[in-house]
Amino acid sequence: MQANWKRKFTILWVGQFLSLISSSAVNFAIIIWLSLETGSAEVLAFAAIAGLLPQALIGPFAGVYIDRWDRKKTMIFADSFVAVCTLVMSISFYMGNESLLLIYVMLGLRSVGSAFHMPAMQAAIPLLAPKEELLRIAGINQIIQSVSSIAGPALGALAIGLLSIGNVLLLDIIGAVFAITALLFIHIPNPENLDKSKASFKQVYGDMKIGFNVIIGNKGLSYLFLYSVIAMFCIMPVAVLFPLLTINHFHGDKFEMSVIEIIWGVGMLFGGGLLGIWKPNIHKIIIINSMHIIIGITFAWSGLLGSEHFVFFVILTALGGMAASLYNASFTTIIQEEIQPNMLGRVFSLYYSSVVIPSVVGLLCTGFIADYVGITQTFIILGLLISSVGIASFFTPALMRLGKS
Template identity: 40%
Template structure:
């Protein structure tokens, strides 16, 4: 077993813990601030919309540049940009309460920077880890993300309550600086220059699209994931609203839900890292959607007194999530050449993210009219059906591949 790549990931993930932790603090603190000040699902979903839409629109085009540029430098510059605009918003909060439109603007600019950082990170992983370890590495990544996320909401609400949202935003700057410092010590070998350079932007974009559609299983999962994201992604923004409006609880209960969800993700990521080769990636993906769907359905029928049962269902949703995200990304990283990977990952990410604003635009008015539980119930049903369809469809594709 080769060990240098493991050392590289230890450095990379050690820095990312700080960045993800402080970003999680900021994300939860902003959502809770908007929940308290507006008490409107429309405001929350609009915040999510401004956070998702730029990534969804720009992603396919950004992928072309990612395959041209140095991925390590791209990650550093993008993370620095995110930290800078956290600093700007933090200073604004110290000077006075910023207008809602200004918060939306900062969320938009941070989203643009994230559109470069996230796919650059995922496209760099196959340049470090051996192919047979990609699913296991995906499990590790889910663990790092979840470990930071479990502490983030609790620390975010604690700092927000004790100090201010501005203080939370300043901590995000510190987290980005630590992450970038650790990244400087990680060596990431770039694809060959001749494989990633081209004189025509449109031609490179078309090559990325053509490579993507050649792998039928990835196309099927991406389309189904987009449908699933319409219902499920708004829940990430609406979890605190569910805690406050349906169960009548405050910020610490809301942060506990976030923490329990993240604990589930940690344990799920650990289990995936141990059992990565037990089943096919497609099997993990299908059953994760089925479990998530059942948990959402259950949440949609709970009474206002059943908060602890909601805690349990949130844990199950979190535990199932790594079994979708990890194997799906590992399938993509295996299926495409490194020189093409930035374009494919950006394209896939955009397709899924583009579904999120659609869900957010639908969720705001519907939740205000019919209640938060209705959205949990129907999104759970859609997710359950999506998982069942994938389970049947991917088995059929495997049979067809064997017979060809």
């Protein structure tokens, strides 16, 4: 592992980068298309729900099979399934069927593929790299996601200006091909004591229960999940409303929407770079709690800005992106360090589901909030709640002890 992990990750990262940048471009192109075609917060919220809810519902079941299946093959099949769904959507658009229902269905099916791909990817990392390098690797992963967040929206805005939405979707398929090809060139070992037997419903339920008990049995990890769920409940509606805040409050257009998406990626790039180049000795829980506070402040402050202060909104967005990057990398590393490799698929899947399901409830309220509370007031209220989560975390002893051993 010490000798080969860098080569394996280089190949893996190249494929993932090309896949992420194409997906980022396509996702932003869809956001632009929906925002300009409908101008509706509810439509954006329903699209986000379609992309999240299926993953949340099948996530716990997917995690059981991820821990039983070959993780490399799982990622390849998941990427292939997502690519096929995107191709179907592209063909439909090409034939002139620009249906919102079709978009929701295809986003839902893509979410099913993600339910297997993301946990399998996170569960494979500790099998490829030394434990002491996990935080650095998480930082580099954040760099890759950040560069994709920077270049993807720029590419998506350019593509939607030059091509039809159906042709833009083909970029995602090209990226998936690169990701699958890269996986073919590396070996991902399976964890020790891997159970490859076919699972009955009783066995699946039992494995899910074991994964749940692993989380509940670790009091600090339980608090970490709880606070993350509360924060994400507040973050998801704000994330959906970012394009509408740019358009309606700051009077922006495609260019300004692209700037905000790109600058969030710039902030994430800076945060990931800090972890990838410099391994901090700061307790990772302190990083997580502090980033909750900073993210909340940037959201609340954005809501307080006057419509003429778009430049300051850009600065706050960059700071929020940096905080999100540091949070994500530290959170992922804590879980990878605390949980045995043969349990990671279940734990990551349970986490994604526990976060997404409450977030969907928040998203369902997005249209009501935007129409009756106001977009700027929403940013203020939810931002303050997110910061409160970070403050409360510092006063939770079990959480503060997590990861110190």
